[in-house]
Amino acid sequence: MSHRNARLTVHGRRLLVERVRSGRPVAHVAAEMGISRATGHKWIRRWQVEGEQGLHDRSSRPLTTPHRTPLTVEARVCRLRQDRKLGPARIAPILGLPASTVHRVLTRHGLNRLAFLDRPTGQVIRRYERARPGELVHVDVKKLGRIPDGGGHKILGRQAGRARRSNVGFDYVHSAVDDHTRLAYSEIHADEKADTCATFLRRAAAFFAASGIDHIERVLTDNAWPYRKSLAWRQALAELGATGKLTRPYRPQTNGKVERFNRTLLDEWAYLRPYTSNTERTAALTDFLHAYNHHRCHTALGGQPPISRVNNAAGQYT
The missing domain is CATH 3.30.420.10 (Ribonuclease H-like superfamily/Ribonuclease H)
Known part of the structure; x- marks a missing residue:
């Protein structure tokens, strides 16, 4: 992922592609921009395969997470939260989970704050906003x-x-x-x-x-x-x-x-x-x-x- 001091942002990668497309060697352009020849070739290949979208950062999230909490356990966490309004420290001993894991599950499902719930029913309050002035x-x-x-x-x-x-x-x-x-x-x-x-x-x-x-x-x-x-x-x-x-x-x-x-x-x-x-x-x-x-x-x-x-x-x- 790029950061504010990165050699190549999206705009820098686009500039790299433009200079190489003008007929200049990748190695020369890479040296001018302070990056390695391998990095220059990497972004050129991505642009050739994916086009403009290939110049953007990819998600670092893994394709599979085998150690993620099972969906059935997450459902039990959500039910305890919505039915009994319990917090992570109370839910964790009931299900045998760390409180930090319970908190991550609640955050994932938008239940980490009781203010997000309708107290009588436990349902998540759906926030809305009309699209134009005067509509409501x-x-x-x-x-x-x-x-x-x-x-x-x-x-x-x-x-x-x-x-x-x-x-x-x-x-x-x-x-x-x-x-x-x-x-x-x-x-x-x-x-x-x-x-x-x-x-x-x-x-x-x-x-x-x-x-x-x-x-x-x-x-x-x-x-x-x-x-x-x-x-x-x-x-x-x-x-x-x-x-x-x-x-x-x-x-x-x-x-x-x-x-x-x-x-x-x-x-x-x-x-x-x-x-x-x-x-x-x-x-x-x-x-x-x-x-x-x-x-x-x-x-x-x-x-x-x-x-x-x-x-x-x-x-x-x-």
Whole structure:
């Protein structure tokens, strides 16, 4: 396998072939490039037999691995992991295997982290991402306790803050996240009724359109009543030309992108610092959304903010 200080990378091998094809002897070209004559002939032979593909490194994996753990044993390891949620140190004594071997088996089958599994069923969670912006938008509501004027327990202390929280009520943060780009839009409302959800969806669609996502094809929500039964929600979907889609009950992973956004919303906005009033926290939401969409690096986007993927997709589909 080549490394960063190798005499011949793929580009060097291609240069070797080009010089030899021009009529020069292999020995002369090899001397110029600081490699042996045998190495030069080796890459020329590979190129003659396999073409361009022959200039790339081959896998060092052996054709057969006679000492690999039998498939029946691997199946037992996977069953113990999925049925009983045991780790390598617990599975190893049961099957008489080293813990390191169990860990390699779990890694090979994508079971090495419990976070990869659906806890009730033990099935591997299948991650997905839609191919283009607007193909699927996740919508959800996060319920937050309002902050009394003067601050709550984070400023005044637990006892004083609890006394001031009586009857302050709740804020309902409605959020929409595009599946492909992770572009997000949020609003704070006093409830999560059907009319509120429908008007939020219309404004979210207008925000996405202004950002470069012209059309929403499908909207994914949980099974709350406004999304399942209300006429207002269905009318909003019809106006946008979108189709409503519901998650499976008790499967928040299906709506995972907006669920993960809700966690970011709490960590980087709602609980970022102590607020002295509900109005102050509400006003900070606009700055958070701008930073999230335009400046915050996203690991699923290769370290780029969501707006960069919107722009890239706009260039791709125009």
